[in-house]
Amino acid sequence: MISKCIAEKAIVLDKYPNLKIGFTTANFAKVLAPTGPNVKKIIDFASEQGFAFIEIRDPNAALTLEECKELADWARQKCIEVIYAVNVGGMDPKYFETFARAVANTLVFEGPKMIRTGANGPEMANDEKKQYWTAEDFSKLKKNINKAANMARMFGISLSVENAREGLQGDGIQTFGTGDLFGRNGVNENVGWQLDTANFFSVSRIVSESNTVKAFFEKHIERIDYTHLKSAKGGQSHPILGENELPLDFYLEALSKKNKVYVAIELSPAEELETIYENHNRSIAYLREKY
Numbered sequence: 001m002i003s004k005c006i007a008e009k010a011i012v013l014d015k016y017p018n019l020k021i022g023f024t025t026a027n028f029a030k031v032l033a034p035t036g037p038n039v040k041k042i043i044d045f046a047s048e049q050g051f052a053f054i055e056i057r058d059p060n061a062a063l064t065l066e067e068c069k070e071l072a073d074w075a076r077q078k079c080i081e082v083i084y085a086v087n088v089g090g091m092d093p094k095y096f097e098t099f100a101r102a103v104a105n106t107l108v109f110e111g112p113k114m115i116r117t118g119a120n121g122p123e124m125a126n127d128e129k130k131q132y133w134t135a136e137d138f139s140k141l142k143k144n145i146n147k148a149a150n151m152a153r154m155f156g157i158s159l160s161v162e163n164a165r166e167g168l169q170g171d172g173i174q175t176f177g178t179g180d181l182f183g184r185n186g187v188n189e190n191v192g193w194q195l196d197t198a199n200f201f202s203v204s205r206i207v208s209e210s211n212t213v214k215a216f217f218e219k220h221i222e223r224i225d226y227t228h229l230k231s232a233k234g235g236q237s238h239p240i241l242g243e244n245e246l247p248l249d250f251y252l253e254a255l256s257k258k259n260k261v262y263v264a265i266e267l268s269p270a271e272e273l274e275t276i277y278e279n280h281n282r283s284i285a286y287l288r289e290k291y
Helices: 036-050 066-077 095-107 136-154 209-225 248-257 273-290
Strands: 020-024 053-057 080-086 112-118 158-162 191-196 222-230 262-265
Touching: 020 080, 020 273, 036 053, 036 273, 053 222, 066 080, 066 095, 066 273, 080 095, 080 248, 095 136, 112 136, 112 222, 136 158, 136 191, 158 222, 191 209, 209 222, 222 248, 248 273, 262 273
Parallel strands: 020 053, 020 262, 053 080, 080 112, 112 158, 158 191, 191 222, 222 262
Antiparallel strands: none
């Protein structure tokens, strides 16, 4: 069992020893597509470096159930927990088709039994100028995500969605953002939040002020399932961890106190495998030095 595994070089932060440090396979996207053999190679790297878990980012749930069972066995042998993630957004026409495959795949992995989907999807991707959901969008989005989250709970899984392209806070009448999604008139309590520490300042089409993000984070921290630890400055995400518009230490301290322990490093993908490995190692060195 994973719980009985003790990695020889386990990554433990002195300041926040309860946090489990992992990474997402999306960091390898330009070199290693999420196929069975490639994910095995990534699991090997995670184990060798002392990571606790990985997020398998399988955008359209293309991995078959048999492939996932094989990967689950491999990860178990290597003492690596797994979170399964797809990119499909709540309003995508294939959302539930993809989600059904993702649920089946999630169930075979050892780990926190979390599944991640996007919140925004084609409604944002197909309109580069769109900054918020419309009222019509928001109504449909809530319905779909609530339905998926309720289904996930039936299988003992937690569904979480990520803050991304949408602005943080709309007017609640004609425009809606992440804050509305998790607000009083938003999704139900079965929907968790997959926090991204940098998207507010880089991916979002409305760059937020640090104090605004801080207040939102503090208000909704209990809804966090797990975190993408990422750095952004000047509107750009970085290839390694470092300075962020809202300091990483602020997030890590709060996550540790609330026992929100799954923290996955997300880096801007590099073009060469050796560079990707080096960027992970430099990011871990940064965390160990600072925390």
